[in-house]
Amino acid sequence: MSENKNIRLLIDCFGGDNSPSANVEGALCAIERFNDLHLILTGDEELIKKELENKKADMSRIEIVHAPDIVTCNDKPTDAIRLKKDSSMMRAVRLLREDDSISGMVSTGSTGALVAAATLRIGRLRGVIRPAFCPILPTMNGGIVGICDSGANVDVTADYLQQFAIMGSLYLETVYGVSSPHVALLNIGTEETKGDNLRKEAFSVLRDTPGINFVGNMESRDLLTGKFDLVVCDGFSGNVLIKSTEGACLEMLKKLKKDISSSIINKFGALFMYRMFMREKEFMNYQNYGGSVLLGTSKVVVKGHGSSNADAVAKCIEQAYLMGTGALTDKIEAALDVSSDEE
């Protein structure tokens, strides 16, 4: 599988709910999985070393960069950049900017600080108006669906949405092997005439964009059906979309669990279905689908969920690794170059 591309990635080991243990363990998992992967762990060196103790892994491919400070969710993003230069996150950002041999970073810390630092310090790829998040959800037919943007840009224009469609399509092709992804525009109805002026303009822009497979408007109720591979939207409604979908599935499972425990007959029946219920739970566990990648920055940035466990961190590293080996940033830059030439 590995073609020895020697991918080097930074792992911000602090700032998540389960940091640093989940981050370090996730890093070790990823090192095992890809034998041309090199990781640089940032954070308090002593604490990281403690986590590495007695673990079996190829330590020759792991480096530690000491950065004792931690960015928290209470830090204002601009303050975090200015005042917490010695934090695990900002040190990783600086190394990513300065070292050409490093292709990306993974963090489970503050989203706001990461977006601000990525935009201001790492910068955008040539031609990109605004970087956007593209998290992944599972669909009911066993596939996946990407949502771009899910919160980095609350205000957008049709041009932004066009770029989200191009970048998201390349991401799904490169990392997940989805060929010619079905791209839909999130709207309040499926007809071309639906929605506000932004959606109407975006519809015609997307329809006329070469190189993407635009299939029309999508209503949010169809997100999980598997009919669409990529949903393009402003960051506000994308955030509402992904969190309400996750929330509804979680609340349903909780209710089911409660209702099962409320009766002996239900409990007895559930015994036979234990494995099925475990599978449903795993199916809806967002930890299995990796992090939100930030598309459009000049280097790879993956934001893991704050509550990520080791598996989730390993999954995020895998995403960053595949973006690196697949040269996603080069592809995005080339595609946006072409699309701006054609305009």
Place this chain on the structure above:
Amino acid sequence: MSENKNIRLLIDCFGGDNSPSANVEGALCAIERFNDLHLILTGDEELIKKELENKKADMSRIEIVHAPDIVTCNDKPTDAIRLKKDSSMMRAVRLLREDDSISGMVSTGSTGALVAAATLRIGRLRGVIRPAFCPILPTMNGGIVGICDSGANVDVTADYLQQFAIMGSLYLETVYGVSSPHVALLNIGTEETKGDNLRKEAFSVLRDTPGINFVGNMESRDLLTGKFDLVVCDGFSGNVLIKSTEGACLEMLKKLKKDISSSIINKFGALFMYRMFMREKEFMNYQNYGGSVLLGTSKVVVKGHGSSNADAVAKCIEQAYLMGTGALTDKIEAALDVSSDEE
């Protein structure tokens, strides 16, 4: 229960997927339930009479107004108003406007045409900037949550959102007996500083609005937790919110059903849980929670889902009846009068 208030309502009997039978049967159900309710059914008289044949009900409280034409979802709303004057929907709208003894109408037809006709022909209550939809969903603790607006206004201002909060609170108090409803602003984070300028402005406006119980920002993942009674939002994100929540719950149930049928052991276990699964299905069946009421029009307008069955139509009529007996329109007008005085 009934205080003999003699509520008169119009029922548009056409335009839904199960029209006219579901509409007529729903009307008969409601007539049975409330003995001071009078209904005027609009639509093709012969077809309605056929539906009424051999049914047991107090026919003295049912009238038919012949209107042979039907507004379909393919009709442009303004065309429907202009060209389909003889349709079941537009005839109902005209009667509602002209007859002071009628307090409201229920329709399962085209949403766009109904909103346009309600706004242009029936008009707004004094002080109302824009009418808004307020559908209801069940919460996981056995309560309900209202979402205002869910699609009538894709572009809003902080002033609109303030009115949605006031109108929605009065609706929940009047029809569902929720005292001092917890009102939340839909946002992409819970902190006061989150979201775009609109959300920031709306946050401070809502916080300073007397007579409502504003509890802060809400993330969409918490919609069904039962912590909030009313969610205030623009019609675009409200539409995304409600449809993604409904969609996720439905897709989950479908997946569960498929997974159960895929194994004999699962099927055996499910036998013991049959009643529970039926209850879950009923719990998430939006037909049980009535229609989307349009708040802010000078008379009561309830929009039932296009696929409404007889029970759902009866539920919509019950909502319109309770809005009538509770004098909701008067309460809204009085509240907006006060709130504009105080500004």
